[in-house]
Amino acid sequence: MHENNRHYYPRKREKVKIDGFFSFSVIGLEHDHVYVMIEELINAGANFHSVYDTGISNIEKIKKLYPSVLVCQHSEEIYNFSETSLIIGATIPKKRFNIGIKALESGKHFLSPKPGFVHLKEIEKAESLSKNKGLNWGIFYNERLYSESAIFAKDLLEQDAIGDVLQMIGTGPHRINLNSRPDWFFDKQEFGGIICDIGVHQIEQFLYYTNENSAQLMKSTVANYTLKNHPNFEDFGDAQFITETGRSLYFRVDWLTPAGLSTWGDGRIVLLGTRGYIELRKYIDVARNKVTDNVYLVNEYGETYFNVAGKIGLNFFAEFINDCLHKTDFSFNQTRTFEAARLAILAQQNSLKIS
Known part of the structure; x- marks a missing residue:
């Protein structure tokens, strides 16, 4: 390493602490990235409250990993839980938009794996609703x-x-x-x-x-x-x-x-x-x-x-939780989140x- 490049040496960031109690729920377990998302939210200090999925094998897997999670019989239950501040939608991609819309209309933040959208018209509605409600619509761009x-x-x-x-x-x-x-x-x-x-x-x-x-x-x-x-x-x-x-x-x-x-x-x-x-x-x-x-x-x-x-x-996940608690978007840029999806489509x- 050249002497003048030594100051570029990587420095580890301090672990971010969340600013209060935070609970999340999951609708859909079709995308494997959801397991990373769940684990990292828990590691950040969040409570995994409830889950809904139509697949028996998916539910059996999640119950084995997280025995205390509440398994719901209908997705509507999750939208109505007052304890839940964030809904993760990890269904088949084309279904994520509707989950996100219902989440924000229910007063909850939303996070999904990529892709967050499959149609252009979805992005405009999601962006408008996020702005009007003051709620985050996040996409886990894990790369x-x-x-x-x-x-x-x-x-x-x-x-x-x-x-x-x-x-x-x-x-x-x-x-x-x-x-x-x-x-x-x-x-x-x-x-x-x-x-x-x-x-x-x-x-x-x-x-x-x-x-x-x-x-x-x-x-x-x-x-x-x-x-x-x-x-x-x-x-x-x-x-x-x-x-x-x-x-x-x-x-x-x-x-x-x-x-x-x-x-x-x-x-x-x-x-x-x-x-x-x-x-x-x-x-x-x-x-x-x-x-x-x-x-x-x-x-x-x-x-x-x-x-x-x-x-x-x-x-990211601790920062995202704090963003949800304070209705900010420091962990990600909301405008670029939507724009990346728009350009991809x-x-x-x-x-x-x-x-």
Whole structure:
């Protein structure tokens, strides 16, 4: 490490404490990210009050993990619980919007895994209702919010390590695990399509790192190269955006991770600045080591490698709870949350199908 890069050394954040009693409930257990969300909310100090799901196996699993949780027979029960301040909606993606609307109309905050929306008209209504009610509508963009390397990259940018960000290139490969996927996974009417589903991560990160609130779609493509027996599925997508200030994004997402990779996907981000660049190898440094959260910095001082796994800390859920308690949005930017979803759907709808 060059002497002048030493002050960039990762520093762990103090654990955020929540400011009061906070209780949450869950509607839907179809998306596996919900288990991370539940556990992290509990770790932050929240009370897991109640759950509703139509799947017997899902309920059996959640009862085994959390024996004290109240299992409801109808979703309406959850909207009426005065104890519940937050509802997590982790159903099939196309059903999340209606859960969120009912949650806010019931005076409760809402949080879902990505994608939060599958239709443009949903976003406008959700944004208006969130503003009018003074309640948070959160989307767990885990590829940034749950990644220490992604958090450290922002630290580097704020310390002017590479100058102004000009471009981001992102790759979001995922392993498909065919045998474990439900039927709805293969029908984009249910989840919005590959750009809507996993491309939204790339867009959200781009807006965050560039401090932009919007961008213009230049082009987008989708393809189904390998699963011809599922004609409504896409295993590849890419898109290009540019902002009014000339900052650009290109990303590629796919379901083509080979069996030989030792993790679910070799997700990477490259941030090009006026005086250097940052590369994030989030989940593996392929063929070198299997640790997560690898960060490479190249600038006028030289080449620097950081491994920040366990060295930064993840405070999103505690910060989100405090936002709900105080009706703020410090843990995430509400405008960008909606805009990332909007841009992803635009790219999906305007994509050229190439296979």
